[in-house]
Ligand SMILES: Cc1ncc(C[n+]2csc(CCOP(=O)(O)OP(=O)(O)O)c2C)c(N)n1
């Protein structure tokens with residue numbers, strides 16, 4: 001968990017695979033990389049077995065580029081499709097039992113603070129909608145009520161993708177799935193509102209068809225969690241298998257769903273605004289200068 | 298045989314918007330090269346596909362056709378592609394990459 005672990009042990013350089021050498025020499029560690037440089041540097045994420053064209057894969061790829069200090073980041077995951085990719089990356093990944101990710105992350109983030117003091121070590125949970133809103137629900141909510149300082153990202157594909165299409169609390173009412181053939185009878189859970197009620201300092205929704213926005217919300221969420229409190233991102237990451245979306249239409253679907261029911265939204269507390277402004281030089285929360293002429297009217 | 302994405306350098310380099318590099322779900326699969334465009338007399342570089350990592354989803358085709366409006370990417374059977382970029386032959390430089398093209402069939 002530092003730049004020290006992303007280098008060659010002396011004498012071993014020539015034995016390392018190309019991907020490892022590229023990572024050491026042209027990876028993002030210790031540099032600031034952004035989505036606009038994609039295709040020109042070696043990414044943290046490697047090859048993995050997630051399905052072709054999966055929007056969740058794209059989101060995970062973007063999220064890893066957005067981590068403000070990848071060399072000081074640990075991801076935590078749980079059962080579900082996402083872990084198949086998150087685990088194939090050049091940063092440490094912690095995996096426990098299904099649904100315990102926010103409990104594990106609470107202990108991890110506290111332990112890192114004890115061990116490293118003020119030096120930021122970022123903990124980021126990425127789990128499916130089933131893992132977050134159903135099986136892990138109790139641990140997720142309690143971690144927020146305790147204001148645990150790490151980021152929770154829900155990879156919301158609105159289904160249990162990894163196990164063949166059961167409905168989750170995040171599935172929309174009426175949706176018919178392979179293992180919910182009569183259609184879901186209840187409304188989609190409002191996890192955004194719950195996150196706010198439970199005291200999260202930052203809550204945002206995103207869709208991966210806007211890479212720069214994904215980058216921006218993830219950076220803010222991770223930075224705010226360093227000191228202010230819990231942060232939550234809910235990302236629409238469609239399952240093209242269970243919702244039978246042709247892979248070349250996955251981004252069209254993302255766009256339609258974004259316009260329909262997954263509009264970008266961002267909630268941020270005043271304390272978090274102040275923190276980003278003072279500590280990290282964010283300008284967007286500064287009071288806007290009054291437009292000239294307006295005050296006279 | 299299976300389909301992979303193929304980017305026409307001349308069509309891409311005339312626009313070179315890099316959108317597809319941001320929308321391919323797979324990491325380091327659509328790469329960017331300054332040289333590829335400049336070799337053909339364009340001011341900017343071109344995107345290209347490391348075919349050994351491409352899963353054939355065609356999302357990049359949709360992005361180039363509908364977002365970039367440039368129609369530079371086609372899906373093509375890998376054995377119909379005489380020369381292609383492969384991860385082993387890609388080197389990184391400061392703001393770009395250099396790919397030495399080879400036969401994807403390993404010939
Ligand atoms: C305790 C436990 N129960 C059940 C499972 C089986 N299981 C693995 S993944 C999964 C569903 C995952 O759904 P979700 O969290 O929505 O993630 P997705 O696969 O859709 O990304 C289930 C039920 C398990 N691994 N552990």
Ligand code: SF4
Pocket residue numbers: 050051054055056057081157161162238239240241242
């Ligand atoms: S099953 Fe669905 S969510 Fe899982 S990897 Fe495949 S497309 Fe993605």
Ligand code: SF4
Pocket residue numbers: 304308309310312313314315316317318343344360361365367368369370
């Ligand atoms: S989207 Fe099309 S034009 Fe833009 S970089 Fe990719 S191939 Fe080139």
Ligand code: SF4
Pocket residue numbers: 053301302320321322323326327346350351352353354355356357358
């Ligand atoms: S077909 Fe899919 S995996 Fe292949 S380059 Fe295009 S977007 Fe990437």
